[in-house]
Amino acid sequence: MKAVRLEAVGDISVRHVEVPEPGPDDLLVKVEACGICGTDRHLLHGDFPSTPPVTLGHEFCGIVVKAGSAVHAIKPGARITGDPNISCGRCPQCQSGRVNLCRNLRAIGIHRDGGFAEYVLVPQKQAFEIPLALDPIHGAFCEPLACCLHGIDGAGIRAGSSVAVLGGGVIGLLTVQLARLAGATTVILSTRQASKRLLAEEVGATATVDPTAGDVIEAISGPHGLVPGGVDVVIECAGVAETVKQSTRLAKAGGTVVILGVLPQGEKVEIEPFDILFRELRLQGSFINPFVHRRAADLVASGAIEIDRLISRRVTLDEAPAVIASPAPPGEVKVLVIPSSE
Structure with a gap:
């Protein structure tokens, strides 16, 4: 089968590899769609830790074609979305329920072969069934939506929040929608690109x-801004030093700042601790998707989240390496890899 392989930092290409054979607890899934994430670009450039050689792709959806001998809940023919983040269940963080902080965390598409391929192996505990009537393209949005859900949960948004x-x-764009669903009445998005502001x-x-x-x-929290004095919650989704620096200045006294975007590992940002102290800001990170993938899948299946307008284009496996190796062009939101035309 074809697979998009990260052979080493800076080295990505399509290779022919063997179709994997499922172990007792595995599902062999024929990939229908897999989203290209900014993390894939970080992996290529060595800005995010991984273990190449590895097949990339962690936002995937597909049809189960074979199940291991110990799998009983999900049958061949079912459509699943995969939670790529596999915790060990044994370390102190797992035992305390912080599975996203697992000391032995392994991720499909980062540490083990992922969804930029015709087939992917998924442990049964990482698979969540979704309706066969659902557009498989929508299924590929479950993983990024789950990450956003975890950030929203930590933000503490209440009815009437800004x-x-x-x-x-x-x-x-997913966070905007979740903030509104959480009860926020004022949701302001900042971005340089006019097409994305319109879409927001x-x-x-x-x-x-x-x-x-x-x-x-000034535009958001200044005396004549949209929310004078600052907003209740700031969610940084760009993964850019400039917006991280802005985030604490945009929150009101007693407000919350959530860092959801991924900056390159090792990048530093200047902040003013006195400001955080004096205004008693709550500053927190939000890492991946502990215990929320099922909720994300249900939200996608319900139609409560607008997805179609977030899809910029669809590409083949052969086209994927060039897309990952290039910066996203202006206006592009999400690119989906479609492994097969069947």
Whole structure:
């Protein structure tokens, strides 16, 4: 079968590999769609830890074609979305319920072969069945939506909250929708690209800000801004040093800042601890998707999340390496890899 392989940092290509054979607890899944994530670009450039050689792709959906001898809950013919993050269940973090902080965490598409291939192996505990009537393209959005859900859960959004979302990529646009579903009445998205600002307003943002047009902090939290004094919650979704620096300045006194975007490992950002102390800000990270993948799959299946307008294009496995190796062009939100035309 064809697979998009990261052979080493900076070395990505399509290779022919053997179709994997499922172990007793595994499902062999024929991949229908797999999303290209910013993390895939970080992996290629060595900005995020991985274990090459490995097949990339951690946002996938597909049909079960073979089940291991110990698998009983999911049958061949079912459509599943895979939670790529495999915790050990034994370390102190797992034992305390912090499975996303597992000391032995392994991820499909990062540490073991993933969904940029015709077939992928998925442990049965990582598979979540979704309706056969659901567009498989939508199934590939369950993983990024789950990551956003974890961030929203930590943000503590209440009915009537004001929220600023920094970054207009797929994570930002999904977060806008989840913030509204969580009860926020004011959701402001900041991004440089006009097409993404328009899209944000179409999917639920009550206002958008162009950071190239002036001071974002003044525009949002200044005396004459959209929310004078600052918003209740800031969610950084861009994974850019500039927006991380802005985040604490946009929150009101007593507000919450959630860092959801992925910056390259080792990058530093200057912040002012006195400001965090004096205004008693809550600053937290949000890492992957502990115990929320089922909720994300149900949300996708319900139709409550707008997905179709977030899809920029579909590409083949042969086209995927060039897409991953290139910066996303202006206006692009999400690219889906479709392994087979069948």
